[in-house]
Amino acid sequence: MLAALKARFGERCSTALAVREQHGRDESSFEVPPPAAVVFAESTGDVADAVRLAAEHDTPVIPFGVGSSLEGHLLAVQGGISIDVSRMDKVLAINAEDLTVTVQPGVTRKRLNEEIKSTGLFFPIDPGADATLGGMAATRASGTNAVRYGTMRENVLALEVVTASGEVIRTGTRAKKSSAGYDLTRLFVGSEGTLGVITEVTVRLYPLPEAISAAICSFPSIEGAVRTTIEMMQIGVPIARVELIDRNAVRMVNKHSKLDLREQPMLLMEFHGSPAGVQEQAELVQELASGHGGEAFEWATTPEERTRLWTARHNAYFAGIQSRPGCRAISTDTCVPISRLADCLLDSVREADESGLPYFLVGHVGDGNFHFGYLLDPNDPQERETAERLNHALVSRALSLGGTCTGEHGVGLHKMDFLVTEAGAGAVEMMRTIKRALDPRNIMNPGKIFSI
Amino acid sequence: MLAALKARFGERCSTALAVREQHGRDESSFEVPPPAAVVFAESTGDVADAVRLAAEHDTPVIPFGVGSSLEGHLLAVQGGISIDVSRMDKVLAINAEDLTVTVQPGVTRKRLNEEIKSTGLFFPIDPGADATLGGMAATRASGTNAVRYGTMRENVLALEVVTASGEVIRTGTRAKKSSAGYDLTRLFVGSEGTLGVITEVTVRLYPLPEAISAAICSFPSIEGAVRTTIEMMQIGVPIARVELIDRNAVRMVNKHSKLDLREQPMLLMEFHGSPAGVQEQAELVQELASGHGGEAFEWATTPEERTRLWTARHNAYFAGIQSRPGCRAISTDTCVPISRLADCLLDSVREADESGLPYFLVGHVGDGNFHFGYLLDPNDPQERETAERLNHALVSRALSLGGTCTGEHGVGLHKMDFLVTEAGAGAVEMMRTIKRALDPRNIMNPGKIFSI
Known part of the structure; x- marks a missing residue:
């Protein structure tokens, strides 16, 4: 197999350990041996040839872009080769x-x-x-x-x-x-x-919208921020972005980026439309927010000002990791129907607070989707156990409220059991049946989504 | 099989010819023998039992709602039973x-x-x-x-x-x-x-939008109406509806509904939003329209006025059929990328005019989707041939412009060949592979979308 790949791809097939290791991990926290080789594809024909060779040898194939998966999608859990498509960038x-x-x-x-x-x-x-x-x-x-x-x-x-x-x-x-x-x-x-x-x-x-306006608004509690969001969704405000950042995340960002944001839960919002439309949306949202204790609205319309306001959101993940040197983050990804967002979120915040584990919380709350980042010491099995317990409780809660275990990260390696609970054995078996029919040799990124 | 169905469903399994015939046709123009029986399902359990019995006897199953398919979806081309779910109406x-x-x-x-x-x-x-x-x-x-x-x-x-x-x-x-x-x-x-x-x-x-405003606007040519539509899509006007009606359709509607609409191509539009937002959209569209000869804008904001304006659109199909007693309509359903709408539509209008076959044209033009209704004498094979020739030319044109043979009606019986041309043999074979895997006995509405 490797000889055939080398013959076809020459230097574009690498077996160097550093290259393989770089392609054998992603942003998840799993440890798995790297793929046997990495093929750098430059065309559809390259990909087709690599897959055909892999099929002939019953060798797993794992497509690779920039390696930003959070769920272990890129890991060679059943061996095989990585096909790097990053050079296919036209x-x-x-x-x-x-x-x-x-x-x-x-x-x-x-x-x-x-x-x-x-x-x-x-x-x-x-x-x-x-x-x-x-x-x-x-x-x-x-x-x-x-x-x-x-x-x-x-x-x-x-x-x-x-x-x-x-x-x-x-x-x-x-x-x-x-x-x-x-x-x-x-x-x-x-x-x-x-x-x-x-x-x-x-x-x-x-x-590109004619006008863009951004705003941040602080709330005395997460609940106020969440209830504001629920109301704007229910009345149909066509808001372009509405992100929640909890007090922990604000604190971490302040420290990391030397900012002095009010250390309270906040919503970051963006409005797109005509100048008048943006104005109208903004007024409406401000009114809803003040009904839930929202205060200290800060507005930005120029690109530079908007970037400054959004710094907190953009840096949250990195600031979170940096807040606890040597830690590893486990990110949750539940998404629930909008009316259940407060129920799902507030109970999970309480549980996280009680656990004592450091965490931050950010969320695409307009969609009912949010992420806890549990910051754990990788050398402390107790902390990993705590994080997993919190995650399990959160997913169970989200599913019982009509939601999903993953709003946007995918199932990968980490959520296979959750998928069965969410979709039911019958639906997962239907997915498997489709997989078997379209990939009878089970060579396409095997061992992800479901075991087969 | 019939005995087993009768035993399970009693009077809710009918073999009466009138019932079977009613379930053996739809709005398409195919003539096929009716299903052997009709089961009136009242619950998911009923449907599951009927399908299980059908599976035991390798008998085709055709789900039936109200019979409004335009593409022969409900016809028992391979025999079998119809499962009528119209009583499952909770x-x-x-x-x-x-x-x-x-x-x-x-x-x-x-x-x-x-x-x-x-x-x-x-x-x-x-x-x-x-x-x-x-x-x-x-x-x-x-x-x-x-x-x-x-x-x-x-x-x-x-x-x-x-x-x-x-x-x-x-x-x-x-x-x-x-x-x-x-x-x-x-x-x-x-x-x-x-x-x-x-x-x-x-x-x-x-x-429900806070404000709704409807408008009709006449144009000296179809081209003006289409170019107006293309421009509003390209600049991102969030219009709720934008429908084209050609001169033939207006004429037929005038006659059918005793109206005196200007016998020119027209756009029917609806705007949803806040009062100010609706106003803003309407002004913008009016400006675009006048750049293409649009005139005689008529506005309506109350539900009654809106209904009156939309009468022409709602009655177009029926008025078309009635304009030629005894005729049958063949409806096309192509959809193309918005910039290609004028190319696709204008050439096809020219061909239809040249053919001499009566027709009308209506379209969800904001999506690039439109329907010719060719009105043919069912006893004249020459006319059917002409309609099929026009349809073929239209579909070929739409596909060559990056479009699809069906924007919303489905493939059914009539567009199987078009599907292969559009999707390619490989993609259709993938659909067949999924079908075989999920329905190995080929009992679920067999003979539709693709032959198998």
């Missing part, structure tokens, strides 16, 4: 007049927005990391703008995919809607590399 | 505070909106017919509001489904987003009854 077609763009899978979201800057359009989906479009499609990613613009589920129009047999197929078209057969596009979006390798992605773009 | 849970509702599959869209009236919410998806939610999910339906609110693809959150083996599974949750495994919900949405029977549907609802 923007293939900007169809500004149709509000679509087609890219290779290695293009990152920031690069994409740079490339289309002159068109007056933007691509809104922004997971924290500067992830690749291929990886974002594979994990059904979302982020802060999803409350207004949707997730990868709503924004991927079409894909090119290398199947488990090395065949190249296309799914979807550039038309905005279609009823033409099974929705293969959405089957691949969120399939976490287990059904094929995504080699092209066509996504929707949006006109 | 609204199971209105979660107004989460903007979701869960219904049985036999609830129609108008019934649903009646039931939730008092909540201040509405369900926007409106194919012309008063279709059932089950049927709308199965065909990935949309309609006039899709330009703002999306299609069934974006608005179905969760399903309960009876699989081909008679097992009951649930897909999705009420959370707004999720990355929990394969997107089974969207695999079933648009599967046209070929993978299972939908027995529960959870959809998103929206707050």
Whole structure:
């Protein structure tokens, strides 16, 4: 197998330990031996050839973008090779007049927005990391703008995919809607590399809003912030972003970035629209917020001021990690129907506080999605146990409230049991049946989502 | 088989010819023998039992709502039984505070909106017919509001489904987003009854807009109307509805409904938002329209006035049929990227005019989707041939422009060849592989979407 790969790819097939190790980990906290080799693909043909060789040798294939998965998607749990698509980074077609763009899978979201800057359009989906479009499609990613613009589920129009047999197929078209057969596009979006390798992605773009206004608002309690959010969603305010940061996160960010933000729970918001529309939304939200103790509204309309306000949100994860030297973060990812957000969140905050484990809390609360970052000492098994117990209680609570164990990170290695509880054995068995049918040799990122 | 069904369902299993014939046709123009029996299901358990009995006898199963399919989805092309779910018409849970509702599959869209009236919410998806939610999910339906609110693809959150083996599974949750495994919900949405029977549907609802304003605007040519539409989409006007009606349709509606609308192509529009927002959108659109010869803007803000303005659109199909007594309509359903709408539409209008076949044209043009209704004499094979030739030319054109053969009606019996051209043999083979895996006996609405 390795000889065949070397013969086909030459220096673009690496077995160097450093390269393999870099491709054998991601942002999760699992320890697994690295893949046997890394192939640097530069074209769809490269990917197809690598998959065909892997199929001939029953060797697992793991697609790799920039390695920003939080759930162990990239780990070689059953050995095999990593196919690195980061060199497939061409923007293939900007169809500004149709509000679509087609890219290779290695293009990152920031690069994409740079490339289309002159068109007056933007691509809104922004997971924290500067992830690749291929990886974002594979994990059904979302982020802060999803409350207004949707997730990868709503924004991927079409894909090119290398199947488990090395065949190249296309799914979807550039038309905005279609009823033409099974929705293969959405089957691949969120399939976490287990059904094929995504080699092209066509996504929707949006006109840059005429006006953008950002605001932060402090609340005496998380509850006030959450109830404000619930109300704005229920009356249909078309807010573009509404993020919660808890007191812990504000404290950590103040220390890390030398800021002096009021150490209280806060909402960070952004409004997109016409100048008058933005003004109208802002007034409405301010009124809702003051009904729940919201105060110290601070507004920003220039890009520089907005960036300053959003610093707290952008730095939260990193500031969290830095707040406890040597710690490791375990991130939760539950998402619940909006009316249950307060119930789900407040009980979990209480449990986390009682546990004594350091943590921070940030959330895309407009979607009912939030992340606890438990900061644990990796050398203290007790702390890991505590974090897992808190996470279990949180997921059970979210599921009992009609929610999901993962709003945007994916199942990967860590949430397989949660998936069975959430979806039921019958639905997971249906996923397995599809997997077996489309990947009979079980070579596409095996051991992720479900055991098979 | 029939004995077993009779034993289980008694009078709720009918073999009366009139009942079978009613269930053996839809709004398409195919002639096929009716199903052998009709089971009137009243619960998920009924559906599961009927499917299990059918599986034991390798008998095809065809789910039936109100029979409003345009593509032959309900025809018993391989024999079998019809499962009528129209008695499964309960609204199971209105979660107004989460903007979701869960219904049985036999609830129609108008019934649903009646039931939730008092909540201040509405369900926007409106194919012309008063279709059932089950049927709308199965065909990935949309309609006039899709330009703002999306299609069934974006608005179905969760399903309960009876699989081909008679097992009951649930897909999705009420959370707004999720990355929990394969997107089974969207695999079933648009599967046209070929993978299972939908027995529960959870959809998103929206707050009724504070202000609604409707308008019609006449144009000297279709081109002016289309170019106005393209521009409003490109700059991102959040218009709720923008429908094109051609001169033929206006003429037919005038005659049918005794109206005196200006016999020119027109756009019918609706704006949703705050009073100021609606005003702003309307002014912007009026400016764009006058740049393309748009004139005779007529506005309506009360429900009664709006209904009057929209009469032309609502009656277009029926007025078309009535304009040629004894005729049959063949409806096209192409959808193209917005910038290609003028190219696709204008050439096809020219071809239709040259053919001499009577026709009308209506379109959800904001989505790039439109329908020619060719009005042919069913006893004249030459006319059917002409209609098929026009349709083929239109679909080929739409596909070459990056579009789809069906924006919202589904593939059914009529568009199988088009699907292969559009999606490619590899993608259709992947659909077949999924079908074989989930329905190994091929009993779920066999012979639709693709031959197997």
